[in-house]
Amino acid sequence: MIRRFITRQLRQPLPPARPESDPYARALPKGDLSGGRPAVVRVDGATKQALETGRTRLLVAAVSFTLAFTLIGWRLVDLGLMADQHEPSLARSLSSDALETGRADIVDRNGIVLATTMPTASLYANTQHIRNPQRAAERLAEALPDLSPAHLRAKLASGRSFVWLQRNLTPRQQDRVNRLGIPGLYFQREQRRFYPHGALLPHVVGFTDVDNQGLAGIEQSFDDVLRASAKPLQLSIDLRVQHVLAQELAGAMTEFRAIGAAGVVMDARSGEVLAMVSLPTYDPEKPAAAPADARFNRASLGIYEMGSVFKLFTTAMALDEGIVDLNDGYDVRQPIRVARFTIRDYHPKNRWLSIPEILMYSSNIGTVHMAMDAGTPRQKEFLGRLGLLQPAGVELSEVGQPLVPSPWREINTMTISYGHGLAVSPLQLTSAVAAMINGGTEARATLLKQDPAGAGKGRRVVAAATSEKMRRLMRLVVVKGTGRKANTAGYVVGGKTGTADKPSGGGYARNSRIASFVGAFPMDDPRYVVFAMVDEPKPTKETFGYATGGWVAAPIAGRLIERIGPLLGVAPRGDDNELIEQMLVDIETNAEGRQLASN
Amino acid sequence: MSSFARTDTSLLGRWWWTVDRWTLLSLIALMGFGAVLMLAASPAAAERIGLQSFQLASRQIVLLPVAAALLIAMSLATPRWVRRIACFGLLGSIALLCLTLVAGAEIKGATRWISLGGFSLQPSEFAKPCFAVVSAWLFSLEREESGVPGAKIAVGLWLVMISLLLLQPDLGQAVLVSAIWGAQLFLAGLPLAWIAGLAVLGAGGIVAAYFALPHVTERINSFLDPAAGDRYQINRSLEAFVNGGLLGRGPGEGTVKAQLPDAHSDFIFAVAGEEMGLIACLIILGLFAFVVLRGFARLMGENSFFVLLAASGLLVQFGLQAFINMASTLHLMPTKGMTLPFLSYGGSSLMALALGMGMLLALTRRRVGGGAR
Numbered sequence: 009m010i011r012r013f014i015t016r017q018l019r020q021p022l023p024p025a026r027p028e029s030d031p032y033a034r035a036l037p038k039g040d041l042s043g044g045r046p047a048v049v050r051v052d053g054a055t056k057q058a059l060e061t062g063r064t065r066l067l068v069a070a071v072s073f074t075l076a077f078t079l080i081g082w083r084l085v086d087l088g089l090m091a092d093q094h095e096p097s098l099a100r101s102l103s104s105d106a107l108e109t110g111r112a113d114i115v116d117r118n119g120i121v122l123a124t125t126m127p128t129a130s131l132y133a134n135t136q137h138i139r140n141p142q143r144a145a146e147r148l149a150e151a152l153p154d155l156s157p158a159h160l161r162a163k164l165a166s167g168r169s170f171v172w173l174q175r176n177l178t179p180r181q182q183d184r185v186n187r188l189g190i191p192g193l194y195f196q197r198e199q200r201r202f203y204p205h206g207a208l209l210p211h212v213v214g215f216t217d218v219d220n221q222g223l224a225g226i227e228q229s230f231d232d233v234l235r236a237s238a239k240p241l242q243l244s245i246d247l248r249v250q251h252v253l254a255q256e257l258a259g260a261m262t263e264f265r266a267i268g269a270a271g272v273v274m275d276a277r278s279g280e281v282l283a284m285v286s287l288p289t290y291d292p293e294k295p296a297a298a299p300a301d302a303r304f305n306r307a308s309l310g311i312y313e314m315g316s317v318f319k320l321f322t323t324a325m326a327l328d329e330g331i332v333d334l335n336d337g338y339d340v341r342q343p344i345r346v347a348r349f350t351i352r353d354y355h356p357k358n359r360w361l362s363i364p365e366i367l368m369y370s371s372n373i374g375t376v377h378m379a380m381d382a383g384t385p386r387q388k389e390f391l392g393r394l395g396l397l398q399p400a401g402v403e404l405s406e407v408g409q410p411l412v413p414s415p416w417r418e419i420n421t422m423t424i425s426y427g428h429g430l431a432v433s434p435l436q437l438t439s440a441v442a443a444m445i446n447g448g449t450e451a452r453a454t455l456l457k458q459d460p461a462g463a464g465k466g467r468r469v470v471a472a473a474t475s476e477k478m479r480r481l482m483r484l485v486v487v488k489g490t491g492r493k494a495n496t497a498g499y500v501v502g503g504k505t506g507t508a509d510k511p512s513g514g515g516y517a518r519n520s521r522i523a524s525f526v527g528a529f530p531m532d533d534p535r536y537v538v539f540a541m542v543d544e545p546k547p548t549k550e551t552f553g554y555a556t557g558g559w560v561a562a563p564i565a566g567r568l569i570e571r572i573g574p575l576l577g578v579a580p581r582g583d584d585n586e587l588i589e590q591m592l593v594d595i596e597t598n599a600e601g602r603q604l605a606s607n
Numbered sequence: 608m609s610s611f612a613r614t615d616t617s618l619l620g621r622w623w624w625t626v627d628r629w630t631l632l633s634l635i636a637l638m639g640f641g642a643v644l645m646l647a648a649s650p651a652a653a654e655r656i657g658l659q660s661f662q663l664a665s666r667q668i669v670l671l672p673v674a675a676a677l678l679i680a681m682s683l684a685t686p687r688w689v690r691r692i693a694c695f696g697l698l699g700s701i702a703l704l705c706l707t708l709v710a711g712a713e714i715k716g717a718t719r720w721i722s723l724g725g726f727s728l729q730p731s732e733f734a735k736p737c738f739a740v741v742s743a744w745l746f747s748l749e750r751e752e753s754g755v756p757g758a759k760i761a762v763g764l765w766l767v768m769i770s771l772l773l774l775q776p777d778l779g780q781a782v783l784v785s786a787i788w789g790a791q792l793f794l795a796g797l798p799l800a801w802i803a804g805l806a807v808l809g810a811g812g813i814v815a816a817y818f819a820l821p822h823v824t825e826r827i828n829s830f831l832d833p834a835a836g837d838r839y840q841i842n843r844s845l846e847a848f849v850n851g852g853l854l855g856r857g858p859g860e861g862t863v864k865a866q867l868p869d870a871h872s873d874f875i876f877a878v879a880g881e882e883m884g885l886i887a888c889l890i891i892l893g894l895f896a897f898v899v900l901r902g903f904a905r906l907m908g909e910n911s912f913f914v915l916l917a918a919s920g921l922l923v924q925f926g927l928q929a930f931i932n933m934a935s936t937l938h939l940m941p942t943k944g945m946t947l948p949f950l951s952y953g954g955s956s957l958m959a960l961a962l963g964m965g966m967l968l969a970l971t972r973r974r975v976g977g978g979a980r
Contacts, residue, residue, distance in 0.1 A: 400775055
């Protein structure tokens with residue numbers, strides 16, 4: 009149908025030919041001068057009309073093409089010059105560097121980069137293309153002075169088609185090698201992990217090997233996550249607090265010529281670890297150069313008999329189980345003899361002591377009485393509830409297994425009550441104290457930043473009333489007891505010191521001990537728990553020959569709190585605040601009353 | 608420029624003074640751009656398919672002088688010879704198109720190629736210019752009332768062509784051939800009402816293709832809706848233009864060629880945009896526009912109906928092909944595999960375009976009585 013129609017249309021009658029139609033055409037000679045025509049040249053009216061129509065429509069076609077090409081030109085200008093404003097998503101969405109690095113950054117709770125990945129170049133050689141290994145080795149050694157010419161020559165003359173010469177060159181080194189123009193040397197694009205804060209927190213962040221496999225710390229435990237994601241992994245660590253803690257611990261370590269130190273700062277409500285330090289430390293970019301002792305994480309992997317700080321748990325247990333109240337007490341005149349041991353007090357008082365006094369003067373005898381009244385099963389259950397019998401649930405593989413006595417005899421119950429015979433990690437201890445003073449809910453240690461909404465919703469481990477009493481007792485120890493050097497004006501610090509002789513052979517060493525302090529602030533509304541521990545401090549003149557928790561560790565906590573309090577936004581309280589008075593326990597009247605009664 | 612004396616009446620002398628030298632120069636310039644882009648874009652493609660880096664580039668660049676020679680040789684012909692060559696060319700192409708259906712090599716789901724003594728040939732490329740010239744001849748026969756049923760034959764020829772192309776299937780070429788044919792009908796004086804009717808039919812054909820052919824559905828969907836379908840290629844392509852900016856990143860500095868499998872053929876314009884920048888792209892666009900518009904302008908004074916139709920058919924083919932390629936690269940229309948004349952990789956396309964443009968140059972040569980200019 010179409011075909012017939014088109015034929016008809018094209019053959020439509022045209023206006024009659026005019027004789028004078030084209031004199032020019034008529035003047036043409038005969039012959040084939042243009043294609044497709046009969047031999048006789050005939051630009052008659054019909055053809056002329058057709059040509060006219062054709063020409064007019066040619067103009068339409070030309071205009072169409074002009075418009076089409078103008079559209080292309082406009083689009084080109086739009087993309088080439090103005091795309092930055094118009095379509096930013098197109099230009100940026102898929103070409104970000106984050107995708108290329110293949111390992112996500114690790115950042116602290118405020119977004120400061122703790123570990124990042126950067127592209128580097130590694131130098132290798134195809135020795136079959138090296139014409140003169142001797143000469144090449146000499147010149148290369150000039151450009152890279154770290155490499156020995158002899159070593160290089162041996163590699164370059166090996167005849168192998170692939171041999172690493174130096175991994176991870178700096179851009180400057182790469183430029184120097186390029187300038188040599190030695191054929192057969194090539195660069196492999198690689199990625200290298202950088203730790204901008206160096207030795208400040210390698211025990212937290214960890215490190216990777218040359219192939220960017222996580223080998224320690226968060227790098228190891230979150231290896232898969234870091235590989236799979238381009239989004240930075242945000243830790244609970246606050247780099248500022250970490251720095252202060254590391255500095256204070258290092259100062260004490262030097263002062264007391266100690267072999268090591270460890271410390272933790274934890275959010276009492278959420279269990280978030282704001283700082284975790286283990287000394288000595290090392291450079292995570294050169295882990296192989298560090299001695300094993302430096303790589304050892306004393307804060308989470310190391311387990312220690314913590315000494316008197318454990319009296320907090322014994323007291324809390326006795327209060328929580330209703331065995332004693334704050335007004336009760338024990339006669340501590342007689343040392344306790346069990347089998348071949350005799351349990352004595354460090355500062356014997358030789359009188360009846362109330363519960364607050366037992367903690368304040370750190371009486372072993374009084375504490376053992378409390379534990380014996382509670383009994384082994386309850387002690388075991390209570391310590392288990394506080395998480396002291398299982399490894400800390402933190403996101404690290406470097407977690408120490410607590411050393412729990414088995415079987416757990418009466419003698420163990422006695423010694424554990426004042427911190428011997430059960431070894432736990434500082435992280436476990438800090439978590440347990442956090443739970444004890446935050447109102448009584450579990451504060452599972454974590455290194456990942458938590459949603460603030462989830463804090464305080466943990467499992468209940470002690471009664472709220474017990475928690476409140478423990479806050480007051482800890483405050484008392486810092487105001488009047490062994491922890492006085494931790495007292496910091498305005499921050500209402502509470503805590504407990506500990507000094508434990510280190511186990512040595514079958515017994516205990518006399519002169520190698522762990523001095524520790526665990527505390528919290530502000531005690532009217534505890535926000536942060538701090539723990540400081542010095543491994544084998546030596547007495548100094550300034551400490552009058554003492555190297556105890558009160559002389560070594562409590563001052564660290566004091567200076568630490570003074571510096572991190574403002575950083576963490578804790579508002580200082582006035583010194584003669586009623587609140588602070590309320591925090592104390594009225595021990596004098598109690599003691600006097602009871603003494604009268606016993607007389 | 609005048610290496611021939613005005614009075615030189617030898618074949619070359621006459622050619623030199625009658626041929627459209629500016630168009631010739633523009634075409635040679637496009638080939639030059641093609642050579643540079645081929646050096647930049649094809650190594651990535653060559654390495655991807657396991658060839659030596661410059662194997663594809665050298666293959667194409669060796670063909671460029673041959674194409675230039677074909678272009679010039681064709682432009683020496685008279686309109687009558689153009690017609691004869693086109694007739695034979697069309698017959699040959701149709702024969703080869705039939706052959707592809709039985710003996711063609713299947714590449715990416717279509718049989719468009721035929722192996723001919725070590726070369727693979729795409730007959731549809733050669734069919735296009737020959738068809739344009741032959742159908743122009745048929746229309747002019749009809750108009751001249753020579754007793755030959757030109758229009759009927761033209762309709763039959765068109766039906767044969769698009770059937771063969773759709774059987775491959777090669778929708779793009781079928782649309783292009785129809786567009787050339789439609790443009791010639793339009794220029795031949797078909798009443799506007801019927802032009803409109805045919806345009807509606809054409810649109811209907813595209814709608815039918817959308818519903819009937821899954822890959823057409825997919826491409827049109829992904830053009831209309833950014834969320835649907837695979838937009839990888841077009842996004843890379845647009846990014847290339849943005850990255851290139853005004854002056855480009857420099858020859859060889861582009862990245863799009865490593866990411867797009869068709870960077871050396873269908874997306875060569877994106878490589879130009881990234882490596883040479885906006886200005887070079889506008890120059891390339893300008894060259895295409897110049898050839899087409901200058902061709903139309905020259906035809907305004909043409910007295911031969913056959914020449915007018917044949918030359919404009921060739922120009923429509925050239926211009927439309929360039930437009931479709933650039934427009935799909937710039938995401939102005941759904942992506943359609945179509946080569947950018949003289950710039951894209953592909954021997955068949957290059958030689959066929961040289962043939963077609965050679966015919967154009969031959970037809971637009973100034974002849975006594977042929978044109979007013």
